[in-house]
Amino acid sequence: MDSLKKIKNELKKAIIGQEKMIDALLIGLITEGHILIEGIPGVAKTTAVKTLGKILNLDFKRIQFTPDLIPSDILGGEIYIIEKDEFRVKKGPIFTNLLLADEINRAPAKVQSALLEAMQERQVTIGEHTFYLDRPFLVMATLNPIEEEGVYHLPEAQLDRFIMKVIVDYPSDEEEYEILKLVVQREGFGNEEGKKPEEPQQVATKEDILELRERLKSIHIDREVEQYIVNLTMATRNPEKYGINKEYIRLGLSPRATINLYKVSKAVALLNEKDYVTPSDVLMYVKEVFRHRFLISFKGEAEGITTDHIIDMIVEKVPMP
Incomplete structure (x- = not known):
């Protein structure tokens, strides 16, 4: 396994x-x-x-x-x-x-x-x-x-x-x-007799983690998918290009967001036992990668807009390859 x-x-x-x-x-x-x-x-x-x-x-x-x-x-x-x-x-x-x-x-x-x-x-x-x-x-x-x-x-x-x-x-x-x-x-508080639940055991070492990091490098990602990752980030800086009200966003994402979404997308593919990245892999954790990196404007906060709402808009508006 x-x-x-x-x-x-x-x-x-x-x-x-x-x-x-x-x-x-x-x-x-x-x-x-x-x-x-x-x-x-x-x-x-x-x-x-x-x-x-x-x-x-x-x-x-x-x-x-x-x-x-x-x-x-x-x-x-x-x-x-x-x-x-x-x-x-x-x-x-x-x-x-x-x-x-x-x-x-x-x-x-x-x-x-x-x-x-x-x-x-x-x-x-x-x-x-x-x-x-x-x-x-x-x-x-x-x-x-x-x-x-x-x-x-x-x-x-x-x-x-x-x-x-x-x-x-x-x-x-x-x-x-x-x-x-x-x-x-x-903890032994149950009324039913029987063996206790199985305890987690050591099944890997730090060397296995380092080996997985090497495997991550071999995960393939197409040029179109890479551009899709870039477009998702750029939509927080130029939201009006995708029909999103720019007055909602006070500060867009830095290049670190693009890099991290790229890494996470590869890791998702590895978790799913694939050797290539699809757009669905990119979107699986886009909220988790983006939500803490950009700021909502005072206008957005006043209207109840959150970073997750903006990410939903971006995913809807940015064309998927």
């Missing part, structure tokens, strides 16, 4: 539903992109990353972002050793393979920005020392959408570092029942 399918099957032993979140984590791993997840507490965000670490035998660390956090709490710093009369670098929790930045919008901009170098350059500078992070390195940051007090808006430069923003909703009725059964059986 393909290693991606094995990983996904093991994740489903711990997570019921949430296909978008599971696929997003896998896409982030094989494209070297970071994932931003917005969802209420208790929808398996932490469980997903922790389980992924177990399945791949990767280091996992979690940072709970709070208003009193400082950059050294994430990166580490230099400490003075009295006995040796010297400074020594103590590495912070960012030195891991999988980092869960929980409720990232609870920390001020100075702390959020501490992640920028690590996310983009895969390195951390502490004093005069620069350390390269081990590969693979994935940041999954979560946003709590229900809090309004004590939260800080993420800067656009920070948001642009995430390859996708996934919105996690409530599970369905059937999924909720399956979650209940899974948890009560696993």
Whole structure:
């Protein structure tokens, strides 16, 4: 069985539903992109990353972002050793393979920005020392959408570092029942006798992830599909060309959006066990790639227009090859 399918099957032993979140984590791993997840507490965000670490035998660390956090709490710093009369670098929790930045919008901009170098350059500078992070390195940051007090808006430069923003909703009725059964059986609260649910097991290694990244390069994408990706991005900068009210968009997408949609489209094809990209692969995660990268104007906000509404308009108006 393909290693991606094995990983996904093991994740489903711990997570019921949430296909978008599971696929997003896998896409982030094989494209070297970071994932931003917005969802209420208790929808398996932490469980997903922790389980992924177990399945791949990767280091996992979690940072709970709070208003009193400082950059050294994430990166580490230099400490003075009295006995040796010297400074020594103590590495912070960012030195891991999988980092869960929980409720990232609870920390001020100075702390959020501490992640920028690590996310983009895969390195951390502490004093005069620069350390390269081990590969693979994935940041999954979560946003709590229900809090309004004590939260800080993420800067656009920070948001642009995430390859996708996934919105996690409530599970369905059937999924909720399956979650209940899974948890009560696993924790021994069930009335029924029988064996406990199967626990996720390690089925791959970091070497398998690096091999998948190499396979990603061989996924074919036609010139017409590449141009389609470019046209989708350009429609946020020149919306009037496609019959979209330009007064709704304050700031269009940067070239990083085009590059990331290209990478994600290839990863979707790989997840679906194909060696080529189709326009439907491009559209499958276009909202997740685009929604956090451009700004709606005050006029658009006043009329209840969201980034997802604009993306729907763009997908409808831009001709598909």
